[in-house]
Amino acid sequence: MALDVVILAAGQGSRMRSALPKVLHPLAGRPLVAHVITTAQQLAADGIHLVVGHGGEQVQSAVGEGLQCVWQHQQLGTGHAVAQALPNLAEEGTTLILYGDVPLISVETLSKLLASVTPAQMGLLTVTLDNPTGYGRIVRNADDQVVAIVEHKDATEAEKAITEVNTGIMAVPTARLRKWLPALSSNNAQGEYYLTDVIAMAVADGVNVAAQQAASATEVEGVNTRLQLAALERAYQRAQADALMTAGVTLADPARIDVRGELVAGQDCFIDINVIFEGKVTLESNVTIEANCIIRDAHIKAGSHIKSHSVIEEAIVGEHCDVGPYARLRPGTVLANKAKIGNFVETKKAIIGEGSKVNHLSYIGDAELGRDVNVGAGTITCNYDGVNKSKTTIGDNAFIGSNTSLVAPVSVGNGATTGAGSTITQNIADNTLALARARQVPIANWQRPVKKT
Numbered sequence: 001m002a003l004d005v006v007i008l009a010a011g012q013g014s015r016m017r018s019a020l021p022k023v024l025h026p027l028a029g030r031p032l033v034a035h036v037i038t039t040a041q042q043l044a045a046d047g048i049h050l051v052v053g054h055g056g057e058q059v060q061s062a063v064g065e066g067l068q069c070v071w072q073h074q075q076l077g078t079g080h081a082v083a084q085a086l087p088n089l090a091e092e093g094t095t096l097i098l099y100g101d102v103p104l105i106s107v108e109t110l111s112k113l114l115a116s117v118t119p120a121q122m123g124l125l126t127v128t129l130d131n132p133t134g135y136g137r138i139v140r141n142a143d144d145q146v147v148a149i150v151e152h153k154d155a156t157e158a159e160k161a162i163t164e165v166n167t168g169i170m171a172v173p174t175a176r177l178r179k180w181l182p183a184l185s186s187n188n189a190q191g192e193y194y195l196t197d198v199i200a201m202a203v204a205d206g207v208n209v210a211a212q213q214a215a216s217a218t219e220v221e222g223v224n225t226r227l228q229l230a231a232l233e234r235a236y237q238r239a240q241a242d243a244l245m246t247a248g249v250t251l252a253d254p255a256r257i258d259v260r261g262e263l264v265a266g267q268d269c270f271i272d273i274n275v276i277f278e279g280k281v282t283l284e285s286n287v288t289i290e291a292n293c294i295i296r297d298a299h300i301k302a303g304s305h306i307k308s309h310s311v312i313e314e315a316i317v318g319e320h321c322d323v324g325p326y327a328r329l330r331p332g333t334v335l336a337n338k339a340k341i342g343n344f345v346e347t348k349k350a351i352i353g354e355g356s357k358v359n360h361l362s363y364i365g366d367a368e369l370g371r372d373v374n375v376g377a378g379t380i381t382c383n384y385d386g387v388n389k390s391k392t393t394i395g396d397n398a399f400i401g402s403n404t405s406l407v408a409p410v411s412v413g414n415g416a417t418t419g420a421g422s423t424i425t426q427n428i429a430d431n432t433l434a435l436a437r438a439r440q441v442p443i444a445n446w447q448r449p450v451k452k453t
């Protein structure tokens, strides 16, 4: 049986007060609607239909790749929105309706909802709230069967007292939807075509409405304002922090870690406060991350220690390395085991061999260092001539004196040494000392200038 997922994302989201369409505002570093799309993909949907309207071009180009985007030019209601996708739905099967601004709905909850659908039964996801103001109320008969949804603005006082509300998420036999949607009317308080009116139609057609409670209020929460967005972000981050701790990671403060992507961490890692993880990050066991680091798309191997205020991006850090404080590892950096990168060091496309050290104030770019190299403070690889990038190669056990400029392309042999302050423009053979600096001139009894009166 085919599964079609329709994601509603045409609304303006005016309460966000933003030029960016609401569904593109990020939660955990990704657009709200991208979370929903990922969830739909995990359900192995045959078709994912994104209903766009306000800012539709922007939404389409940001997240629409591989999806069917359906335009709803005028926002005439949720029923009207789903109706725009009807021509693209499979002939038979189930249609699941999701919302671009309800990002945290889980695959487990939706799988259960989908399992309840038969040709004679539809699934409706509900939630019970202490304060149901604004939501559609679930109306049940004396036998506790769901018979209708009444929107807040259309509800009687008695109906307003109902605390079980409509999440908006439902799973419906597609053939039924084809019949019901064209029959909706806009004769209600908001003059809109309400999707919720299909519930009464189901009951009239003898289709059972199987109501299922959401696992948590958070997973069905929608974002209308930036305050709600911030609250949902915190809820999401807290859940990730809890999962990390459960998996054996110590967090100095579970309220002060942000995971904007996917973090996999081995046992006995320690993460201090205000660390941000972005993209795909793997920490092997016994990794320590000190405060205020940003780590993006990186793999940090067992026992390594990242000291405070370091920024690591698209890099691989070997086992038992020391990085930072204040280090910046840029894309293409690969540290072999036991390498050391110290404070105010920037690396880019740099392979640093086992046990090698770049401890202070250096730039190592487009470079390959062997093992046990010592790079002195203030060393710069001059990798860019304004047009092209060139490579620096440094052999095993080389010693680069402080404040050396290595003008690439250039290579330094195994066991070679450069004198402090040298500007190296020619290759250095193995075990050779290269001195390339002006000679010191002593001028004895030098008279300093005196101030003119």
Ligand code: UD1
Pocket (backbone or CB within 6 Å): 008, 009, 010, 011, 012, 051, 072, 074, 075, 076, 077, 078, 079, 080, 081, 099, 100, 101, 134, 135, 136, 137, 149, 151, 165, 166, 167, 168, 193, 194, 195, 196, 222
């Ligand atoms: C809707 C439900 C209500 C439910 C609530 C849960 C209806 C009539 N009511 O109310 O029962 O309790 O959600 O949050 O369905 N949208 C479009 N095109 C439109 C209208 C809406 O794409 O023409 C999209 C919006 O962008 C939004 C979603 O559908 O993401 C819900 O629309 P909204 O107007 O917020 O519905 P509510 O009044 O909150």
Ligand code: CA
Pocket (backbone or CB within 6 Å): 222, 224
């Ligand atoms: Ca809403």
